[in-house]
Amino acid sequence: MAEYKLLTKDVGVEGIQTLPVYERRGGYQALRTALRERTPDEIVEQVKLSGLRGRGGAGFPTGTKWSFLPRDVFPRYLCINADESEPGCFKDRYLIDENPHQLIEGILIAAYALQVQHAFLYIRGEYHDQRLLLERCLEQARAKGYIGERILGTDFGCDVIVHGGAGAYICGEETALIDSLEGWRGQPRLKPPFPAVKGLYGKPTVVNNVETLSNLPHIVTRGGEWFKSIGTERSSGTRVWCCSGHIEHPGCYEMELGRPIRELLEEHCGGVWKGRSLKAFQPGGGSMQVLLPEHLDLPLDMDAVMKAGSSLGAGAMMFMDETTCLVDVSRRLVDFYHHESCGKCVPCREGTYFESRLMHKLEAGLATLDELATLTDICANMDGKCFCPLGDTATWFVISAYKAFRSEFEAHCGAGACPVRGPLLAETA
Amino acid sequence: MLAAQTRAQIERARDRYPQPRSAILPSLWAVQHELGWLPPEAMAEVAEILGLAPSEVQAVSTFYSMYFQKPQGRHHILVCVNAACALRGADETVAYMERRLGCPSGSTTADGMFTWESTIECLGGCGGAPMMQIDHRSEENLTPERIEEILGRAAAEPVDHHGAPPSGGAAG
Numbered sequence: 001m002a003e004y005k006l007l008t009k010d011v012g013v014e015g016i017q018t019l020p021v022y023e024r025r026g027g028y029q030a031l032r033t034a035l036r037e038r039t040p041d042e043i044v045e046q047v048k049l050s051g052l053r054g055r056g057g058a059g060f061p062t063g064t065k066w067s068f069l070p071r072d073v074f075p076r077y078l079c080i081n082a083d084e085s086e087p088g089c090f091k092d093r094y095l096i097d098e099n100p101h102q103l104i105e106g107i108l109i110a111a112y113a114l115q116v117q118h119a120f121l122y123i124r125g126e127y128h129d130q131r132l133l134l135e136r137c138l139e140q141a142r143a144k145g146y147i148g149e150r151i152l153g154t155d156f157g158c159d160v161i162v163h164g165g166a167g168a169y170i171c172g173e174e175t176a177l178i179d180s181l182e183g184w185r186g187q188p189r190l191k192p193p194f195p196a197v198k199g200l201y202g203k204p205t206v207v208n209n210v211e212t213l214s215n216l217p218h219i220v221t222r223g224g225e226w227f228k229s230i231g232t233e234r235s236s237g238t239r240v241w242c243c244s245g246h247i248e249h250p251g252c253y254e255m256e257l258g259r260p261i262r263e264l265l266e267e268h269c270g271g272v273w274k275g276r277s278l279k280a281f282q283p284g285g286g287s288m289q290v291l292l293p294e295h296l297d298l299p300l301d302m303d304a305v306m307k308a309g310s311s312l313g314a315g316a317m318m319f320m321d322e323t324t325c326l327v328d329v330s331r332r333l334v335d336f337y338h339h340e341s342c343g344k345c346v347p348c349r350e351g352t353y354f355e356s357r358l359m360h361k362l363e364a365g366l367a368t369l370d371e372l373a374t375l376t377d378i379c380a381n382m383d384g385k386c387f388c389p390l391g392d393t394a395t396w397f398v399i400s401a402y403k404a405f406r407s408e409f410e411a412h413c414g415a416g417a418c419p420v421r422g423p424l425l426a427e428t429a
Numbered sequence: 430m431l432a433a434q435t436r437a438q439i440e441r442a443r444d445r446y447p448q449p450r451s452a453i454l455p456s457l458w459a460v461q462h463e464l465g466w467l468p469p470e471a472m473a474e475v476a477e478i479l480g481l482a483p484s485e486v487q488a489v490s491t492f493y494s495m496y497f498q499k500p501q502g503r504h505h506i507l508v509c510v511n512a513a514c515a516l517r518g519a520d521e522t523v524a525y526m527e528r529r530l531g532c533p534s535g536s537t538t539a540d541g542m543f544t545w546e547s548t549i550e551c552l553g554g555c556g557g558a559p560m561m562q563i564d565h566r567s568e569e570n571l572t573p574e575r576i577e578e579i580l581g582r583a584a585a586e587p588v589d590h591h592g593a594p595p596s597g598g599a600a601g
Contacts, residue, residue, distance in 0.1 A: 031572075087511045094556075118447075125458075127554050127564035132593055161445060164595060166454055166493035167550065183450035185492035201447050243511040244555035251556045281495070286512065286551065318513050332512045335549045346589040395557045 004230070004256040007214050007239045009020035012097045017133065019140040022101040028146055031245045034109050043113035046215070049224030051236035056081055056090075056172070056209030056380035057285070058316040059302050076204040078116040079181065080107055080213060082123035082130070083172040087286030088316035088334055091240040094252040096123075096130040100137040100213070104160070106213035108218055111269035114206055118159055118359045122177050125166040135162055147406055160291030165223070169340035173388050174207040175199075176342065188345045188388035200389060211240060211315070231257030235301045239315050243269045246276065246321035251425035254277055255300060261294040264317060276321040280404070284313025286333050287393035290326070308384060309352040309400065325420045326405045327412050330398040331359035348391030351382035355398065365415040366423030375402060432466050435463045438594055449479045453489050455595035457496055462594045466497035491527050502537040502544035506584045507562045510547045512566050513555035522559045523547045529576070542584055543585065 005011075015021035021220040022028070034043055048063030069076060080103075084092040090130045096103060111119050123131050138160055142149045149157040163181055170176045171186040178200050180186030199205025215237060219227050228236045235257040241264055244250045248270025255264060261283070265271060272278050291298075298304050305312050320329065338352035355378055361367040379395035386392055402409050408419050417423040430441075438459040448534035449492035460467055461542045467490055473483040490496045497505075508526060523534065526545055528558045530538050537544040557569025568579050 021601060056542075083549060084553055086511050088555050089551070090553040090555050094555045112472055124553075125493070126550075126562060126565070128569070128593065163451075163457060164454065166457070167495035168493050169550065181451060182448065183453040185489055242555060245516040249520070250517075250558065316555075318516070320516060324516065328511050328515070332510065332549065336551070338509055339549050423577065 003255055004109055004238050005231070005256070006218055007095060007102065007211065007240060008098065008252070008254040010102075015100070017100055017137065019101065019137070019144060027101050028105055028144075028223075030220040030299055031105050031146060032110050032152055034112055034220050035152050037157055040113045040115055043109065043220065044208075046219055046224035047113070048135075050215075050219045050227035051224075051231075051234070052212065052219065052227065052302055053302065054209055055128075055211035055215075055239065055315060057086065057287070059312070062208065062212055065208075066110075066206060067198065068194065069114060069206065071199060071244055073204050074115070075118065075122075076105070076114060076116055078111050078114055078119040078176060078199040078204060079174070079200060079207040080119060080121040081172060081174065081177060081207050081209045082121060082127065083169075083177060084210070084314070085169040085172055085340075086314045086316065087333060088244055088282065088318045089242050089285045089314045090244075091242045091315050093127055093130055093211055094242075095214050095240065096127070100134055100212050100262050101141070102217060103210055104134075104141055104146075107160055108151070108158060109216040110157055110208060110213055111160075116206075117157060120181055120200070121160055121162045123162060123164055124171075125164055128164075131162060131164050138162065139304060141296070150349070151213050151424065152291050157308035168342070169336075170342040171386075173390065176388070177207060178205065179365070187342045188390075190387075191207065219299065232299065232301045234303055239300065239312070241268075241300075242316045243319070244316070245319040246278075246280070246324070247271065247319050248272050248273050254266075258299045258301050258374045260299055261317070264300065265296065265319065269317075269319070272319060272321050274321070276323065277320060279312055279322045279324050280297070280319075280320045280326065280401075282310075282318045282397065284311045285316040286314075286336060287311075287389075287396060288313045288328070289396050290404055292404060323420055325363075325418050326401045326408055327363050327418065328421075329360070331363045333397050334359045334394065337390065339388060345387035345391065347382045348388075348394065350385040351378055351386075351391060352394050354378045355382075355394065362409065365412055365417075367413055369410060369413045372409060375399070430468070430470050431460065432463055435459050436474075436478065439475060442595060443479055447510060450481065450485075452479055453481075453486055454493070457486070457490055457493075458595040461496060466500050494548075502541050504543050504564055504586075506545035507550075507552065508534075508545065508547045509550070509552045509554065509558070509560055509562075511549055511551040513551065514558040515558060517558040518571075519547075519559040521562065522576070525573055525576060529580070543580070 052062045053059045169182045175189035176186040195205040240254045240416040334355045338356040341348045341352045383395045439456040442455040443449045472486045476486040534547045534594045548589040559571045560569040
């Protein structure tokens with residue numbers, strides 16, 4: 001089956017990043033429908049009906065998240081999470097680059113449904129060009145009366161403010177994002193209270209991902225029932241998969257949920273590169289557990305992949321061929337979490353340090369078998385014991401790789417050899 | 430020490446949010462845009478405009494890896510070495526950069542033209558791995574020839590103080 005184009009249907013249309021072309025393709029009609037023909041509650045109902053689940057990683061049902069906002073408490077805020085920093089993920093960047101007005105229209109629909117007058121778009125600092133593009137598009141939309149007071153002649157008004165981050169993975173966690181937006185070191189907050197009750201500036205707040213919001217114009221136009229018919233019973237709609245690693249054609253591909261992973265790899269990514277065979281892959285992004293070639297027939301369905309011991313997370317697929325050293329990949333991911341740990345809680349701050357030190361020793365051939373065995377202990381003292389998911393997920397890939405490729409990990413011990421890269425020269429490490 | 434234009438950007442940012450503290454990040458971007466890094470005196474000036482203690486602004490600045498606490502070369506380069514880039518040759522890119530620029534990751538070339546570092550932070554360019562960012566712009570599918578082209582172009586450019594100023598936008 002071919003790609004299912006919903007969010008990406010206008011990718012490649014010349015000038016789609018400009019307002020006139022977006023409008024010519026039907027853009028902002030959904031906003032018009034929402035504001036003129038639907039009540040805010042009707043939109044919330046449609047989104048609930050659609051079964052749309054958050055595309056930022058956790059997969060929480062969007063309509064349910066929205067319905068947690070207490071009634072009659074104002075002001076309330078919408079934060080758009082464009083802090084995409086998960087290793088292997090680049091779909092939000094792609095959706096911004098390829099169709100920025102689709103996102104903006106989705107933001108305004110959400111803002112109307114939630115009766116929000118200020119939406120804050122938090123975009124990671126590294127997405128500098130995407131920030132500038134969004135600012136230009138917001139200006140166009142403002143000039144045309146889609147943003148500001150009395151939008152399209154209705155009583156509804158909303159402004160969208162772009163807030164550039166400055167290099168901190170943790171700010172993708174929704175309470176850390178709020179912390180950062182308020183002008184603090186971006187560290188996660190204790191939940192409860194959840195942002196829906198007490199979020200930005202202590203007010204009810206919804207934080208939604210870029211891809212999640214980009215779905216909204218389509219749900220408004222064609223209805224929640226229609227959206228629910230795409231994908232599987234509990235994973236409706238499509239997802240934009242960020243495919244990277246050892247494949248012929250890395251890039252973003254949109255597919256209906258429920259299709260097999262093998263189809264994504266073979267039909268869209270062009271298969272494993274250089275005619276080599278697949279050794280392992282990681283769905284979901286740097287946080288998620290490793291999967292093996294035997295898992296390729298799993299459907300792209302959040303629950304099915306979870307049952308297999310991993311997660312579709314934020315929509316990444318990183319493929320590794322037979323020449324990959326899993327110790328090396330694990331070491332890099334562990335280094336990443338060590339670098340990005342915010343320092344708030346001890347299990348994460350210290351745990352990622354010990355993990356990283358051990359993995360460097362192991363990769364250099366300097367660790368003993370006994371030391372390697374402590375990896376399980378270190379991770380057991382982190383997973384489920386950290387303040388936020390960063391510390392938990394800092395253990396998931398490395399532990400799953402250690403289990404699946406135990407002999408490969410052990411071969412690195414005591415100045416042994418990497419089964420892929422050959423003998424380790426411990427003295428030069 | 431800040432230019433009037435930068436001060437105006439900071440004031441605009443301050444007035445855009447329900448609480449002035451929210452303007453710290455955009456203000457630091459405005460400073461870095463003008464000066465290329467964040468001198469303590471400039472951060473004190475930000476604090477004064479926002480009605481905060483200088484230590485509060487500094488404490489925020491050190492949390493975020495993109496704010497420079499010391500002067501940098503004219504162009505700043507980040508080479509991604511996270512997993513997806515590593516699978517497609519990021520280590521070779523790093524080795525090439527080190528040879529080509531004659532200085533290790535985290536340092537500045539003798540002529541002050543380039544500061545470069547390898548970073549474990551994923552820069553969201555995995556579809557074009559191996560990749561790097563130069564002055565916040567992504568450059569993908571790197572090969573030695575591509576790198577030469579990028580460095581050559583940058584060296585011919587006028588001084589770039591690291592990216593565009595913070596967001597404009599209407600008052601909130």
